[in-house]
Amino acid sequence: MGQTRSDLSHSTATTGGAKWKSSDTPHRLSISRFRSKRKPRSEQLSRNPMRNKVLSCLGRRKRYPSQTEEDSGPGTEAADPAVRRGHRAGKLPRDEAASASGEYRAATGCFEASSGLGGHVEAVQLAVNREATAAGAPGLETRSGETSVSGCEEPSPGVRENHASDPPAGDMEHQPVGGSYENRFVSGFGTGLSLNPLLTSDPDAERTSTCSPPDQHLCGGLTILGDRMKGEMTKTESSAGDQNNGCLDGSESVKHPEQTSQSPPRQSFPGTIPKLIITRDTSPIRCQSTTALPTDQTSCLDLQAEDESPCSDSGCGGSPALMRTPRKLSTSSSIGLSSASSFEESEDDFTGSDIESSLSPTRSLCSAGDGSGSKSWSKLKSMVHFSPLAFTLKPRHSWVQLAGHTGSFTAGDGGRLLKRYCECEQQCLEQLMKDVLRPYVPGYYGVLQKDEQDFNIMDDLLTDFDMPSIMDCKMGSRTCLEEELIKAKECQRLRRDMYEKMISVDPAAPTEEERAQQGVLKPRYMRWRETLSSTATLGFRIEGIKKGDGSCNTSFKKTKQREQVVKAFEDFVDGNVQILKSYLKRLEELRSVLEKSDFFRTHEVVGSSLLFVHDASGKASVWMIDFGKTVPLPPSMTLDHRTPWVEGNREDGYLWGMDNLIDIFGSMLPRTPCDGDQNSEEA
Ligand SMILES: Nc1ncnc2c1ncn2[C@@H]1O[C@H](COP(=O)(O)OP(=O)(O)OP(=O)(O)O)[C@@H](O)[C@H]1O
Numbered sequence: 164m165g166q167t168r169s170d171l172s173h174s175t176a177t178t179g180g181a182k183w184k185s186s187d188t189p190h191r192l193s194i195s196r197f198r199s200k201r202k203p204r205s206e207q208l209s210r211n212p213m214r215n216k217v218l219s220c221l222g223r224r225k226r227y228p229s230q231t232e233e234d235s236g237p238g239t240e241a242a243d244p245a246v247r248r249g250h251r252a253g254k255l256p257r258d259e260a261a262s263a264s265g266e267y268r269a270a271t272g273c274f275e276a277s278s279g280l281g282g283h284v285e286a287v288q289l290a291v292n293r294e295a296t297a298a299g300a301p302g303l304e305t306r307s308g309e310t311s312v313s314g315c316e317e318p319s320p321g322v323r324e325n326h327a328s329d330p331p332a333g334d335m336e337h338q339p340v341g342g343s344y345e346n347r348f349v350s351g352f353g354t355g356l357s358l359n360p361l362l363t364s365d366p367d368a369e370r371t372s373t374c375s376p377p378d379q380h381l382c383g384g385l386t387i388l389g390d391r392m393k394g395e396m397t398k399t400e401s402s403a404g405d406q407n408n409g410c411l412d413g414s415e416s417v418k419h420p421e422q423t424s425q426s427p428p429r430q431s432f433p434g435t436i437p438k439l440i441i442t443r444d445t446s447p448i449r450c451q452s453t454t455a456l457p458t459d460q461t462s463c464l465d466l467q468a469e470d471e472s473p474c475s476d477s478g479c480g481g482s483p484a485l486m487r488t489p490r491k492l493s494t495s496s497s498i499g500l501s502s503a504s505s506f507e508e509s510e511d512d513f514t515g516s517d518i519e520s521s522l523s524p525t526r527s528l529c530s531a532g533d534g535s536g537s538k539s540w541s542k543l544k545s546m547v548h549f550s551p552l553a554f555t556l557k558p559r560h561s562w563v564q565l566a567g568h569t570g571s572f573t574a575g576d577g578g579r580l581l582k583r584y585c586e587c588e589q590q591c592l593e594q595l596m597k598d599v600l601r602p603y604v605p606g607y608y609g610v611l612q613k614d615e616q617d618f619n620i621m622d623d624l625l626t627d628f629d630m631p632s633i634m635d636c637k638m639g640s641r642t643c644l645e646e647e648l649i650k651a652k653e654c655q656r657l658r659r660d661m662y663e664k665m666i667s668v669d670p671a672a673p674t675e676e677e678r679a680q681q682g683v684l685k686p687r688y689m690r691w692r693e694t695l696s697s698t699a700t701l702g703f704r705i706e707g708i709k710k711g712d713g714s715c716n717t718s719f720k721k722t723k724q725r726e727q728v729v730k731a732f733e734d735f736v737d738g739n740v741q742i743l744k745s746y747l748k749r750l751e752e753l754r755s756v757l758e759k760s761d762f763f764r765t766h767e768v769v770g771s772s773l774l775f776v777h778d779a780s781g782k783a784s785v786w787m788i789d790f791g792k793t794v795p796l797p798p799s800m801t802l803d804h805r806t807p808w809v810e811g812n813r814e815d816g817y818l819w820g821m822d823n824l825i826d827i828f829g830s831m832l833p834r835t836p837c838d839g840d841q842n843s844e845e846a
């Protein structure tokens with residue numbers, strides 16, 4: 164108790180399907196989804212100039228039947244089907260943190276956190292917070308109240324990261340994650356592409372998700388603000404459709420935890436309806452841009468942030484030999500509050516000034532970019548806040564997506580995660596299952612085809628933890644694959660979303676030319692990020708930290724100095740020496756195994772993270788995750804992962820980063836009396 168409405172913020176999508184654990188009477192609240200003014204599919208598609216180069220990869224993805232060539236929308240590339248992106252819809256903003264639930268059920272916006280918990284969904288709260296990252300950035304929406312209250316650190320202006328991209332229309336929206344798996348494992352894939360990635364950038368705003376305190380109590384009656392919503396939002400009984408994830412197809416529900424995904428009790432809501440207040444958040448709607456396009460014919464301005472970048476691990480940047488399926492849409496760059504698709508859904512549902520005005524008068528539709536001409540994207544998003552009024556909901560395990568592209572994950576059965584299919588990652592995980600690194604990566608279980616989307620099935624590493632604290636550290640001294648650089652040279656594709664993200668962190672960062680173009684090349688942006696953070700100086704960077712108390716911080720873009728890193732680590736472990744020691748031990752073991760691993764020796768490992776997880780019981784571990792940009796080397800080549808990178812040597816600095824990480828963790832341990840004695844003697 165004692166929480167404000169803001170504590171319990173949800174995106175509309177995330178609310179649906181959430182199962183809530185109540186202390187007493189089980190009850191279920193289902194809210195039918197709003198379906199108003201669905202955004203034309205044309206706005207949910209983006210163009211991909213590299214598509215013609217990755218067509219062979221695309222067959223592994225299915226296209227939504229409803230998507231047509233016209234759907235590509237306007238733009239120089241749109242008319243050409245060959246340049247339209249179609250593979251991996253749903254690369255969503257990265258700089259958001261998502262409470263599991265939100266992301267889990269990205270497709271339908273429903274929570275699902277049954278992994279390892281007997282089907283109890285306890286993920287609770289998810290909110291995306293957009294704030295101006297650059298001090299004084301005009302018009303940027305600030306939702307500090309929600310953020311801070313919900314436990315997410317409120318970074319100071321200028322320090323906070325920008326999260327330029329908005330969630331592209333989640334194609335996962337079309338995936339009724341709900342029903343039991345009638346999906347099938349596939350050896351072959353769809354014949355089309357997922358073309359929905361759309362949307363994108365919302366460069367002006369920084370996105371931070373509020374992570375719900377795991378022990379928060381939710382009480383309340385259900386209140387829906389806005390006449391229109393009142394008219395459309397109805398309380399419904401659940402139906403069989405939510406067997407697997409507690410979500411009804413086309414409905415959002417709040418469930419009692421006792422309602423396992425296997426056999427959800429069908430009963431009407433017995434008591435006070437939780438208060439549900441719907442407000443909205445900005446997310447990209449297309450505003451009229453007055454920005455002049457670059458005239459340089461060798462480059463193209465990526466108007467749609469979600470457009471696949473040629474150097475994205477989405478696959479366009481993949482080596483021809485690898486033939487990876489594009490994994491992500493370039494929309495992202497902000498930490499994905501996993502509920503990206505939720506947002507997408509929200510956008511569809513609530514786009515409309517009528518609703519906007521009644522819901523959140525303090526927020527503008529278009530943030531910083533409005534009217535300026537330089538910032539052409541903004542988006543209307545919906546947020547749902549649960550007000551603690553009537554019943555208590557205490558989550559035990561809420562899956563959290565701390566970093567990465569939103570919309571990439573959904574829930575699997577039995578403590579497993581479904582991550583949007585990426586052939587590169589599939590191949591790595593398959594090999595890793597046979598490598599000495601096997602204990603240090605999530606278990607991999609193959610590919611699942613679910614509706615129109617393929618997923619890699621892997622272990623949810625949070626399953627065995629109770630209210631876990633999580634940290635994502637992106638490893639290596641660079642974040643662009645060499646092949647990405649090559650592709651980028653071939654097609655100088657300007658990224659407006661990255662430009663927007665850049666200026667929101669540091670308005671002085673772009674060159675005059677970039678300013679004139681209102682866009683930057685991806686490698687240039689990536690390098691800027693590397694040097695702004697500790698990637699270039701320490702060989703790793705912190706992407707996000709979510710603590711067991713629910714607080715969440717994804718504002719580490721400027722965390723560069725060792726002292727800053729130490730401070731963040733100290734905060735993460737809360738001064739618990741035992742946990743520190745456990746992490747150190749695990750890191751040392753991992754380093755030792757990495758040095759022996761055939762897989763590691765023969766792969767360029769870029770953009771991969773170490774996921775640190777511990778809980779109050781003292782359990783702590785570290786795993787390697789994200790192999791979307793881990794590519795095999797030519798047969799005769801190996802890496803030591805410590806040699807400084809020069810273009811062509813493929814070195815990634817992974818072990819150099821491990822060395823620094825281990826050194827920092829070691830230095831944080833208190834000196835024991837024995838150490839002191841030893842030092843005295845030595846002195
Ligand atoms: N196996 C897992 N178990 C638990 N959580 C996971 C797992 N894999 C990923 N996550 C969560 O999802 C986040 C993003 O994961 P990941 O890096 O794989 O996504 P991504 O979209 O590929 O990222 P990027 O955009 O950096 O390539 C992680 O920070 C972590 O919070």
Ligand SMILES: O=P(O)(O)O[C@@H]1[C@H](O)[C@H](O)[C@@H](OP(=O)(O)O)[C@H](OP(=O)(O)O)[C@H]1O
Pocket residue numbers: 254257258326327472474475476477491492493494495496497498642661664685689692770792
């Ligand atoms: O962290 P930020 O500042 O948001 O920037 C993103 C980050 O560098 C990601 O690693 C990158 O994805 P990949 O590693 O998959 O390339 C993404 O590129 P993208 O927008 O092309 O996906 C960037 O936008």
